[in-house]
Amino acid sequence: MSSLLTERAVNRFWSNVRKTDSCWLWEGYRNYGYGVFSVNRRLMRAHRVSWIMAHGEIPKGLCVLHHCDVPACVRPDHLFIGSQADNVLDCIKKGRHRQRIPTHCKNGHLLDSDNVCYRKNGWRRCRKCRNLDRARSRKRITIAPPRAR
Ligand SMILES: [Zn+2]
Ligand SMILES: [Zn+2]
Secondary structure (H helix, E strand, O other): OHHHOOHHHHHHHHHOEEEOOOOEEEOOOEEOOEEEEEEOOEEEEHHHHHHHHHHOOOOOOEEEEEOOOOOOEOOHHHEEEEEHHHHHHHHHHOOOOOOOOOOEOOOOOEOOHHHEEEOOOOOEEEHHHHHHHHHHHHHOOOOOOOOOO
């Protein structure tokens, strides 16, 4: 891939970049916040091109991720390489993942590993609520009364 980047392409690449004290921002066309660079009629993510210029080819199946969490940043030392799983984890950590895993059930019980059970269909279920539901159906009452200690 790096051999496909001619000097002209490299110059064109850097002409789209504005260097700040921290991030080097892609000022050209962006898609979902990521810089897009076309080389040999192929569209590539600009930060991936930057990685390739700095380090060579990206191993198959791996992604180029941002330390700085700025998608448009193409500064090589803000980039690191990781697997797709790292990418997903990274997004969850940074709160960008669309499907956030809920931390509490609808009744406000904390859904930690002690309090989560799984239904047959793989859905997460609050154990406390499930136990309450079971107790209710056993006693045939609608609301479990608070227990005095
Ligand atoms: Zn950056
Ligand atoms: Zn609950």
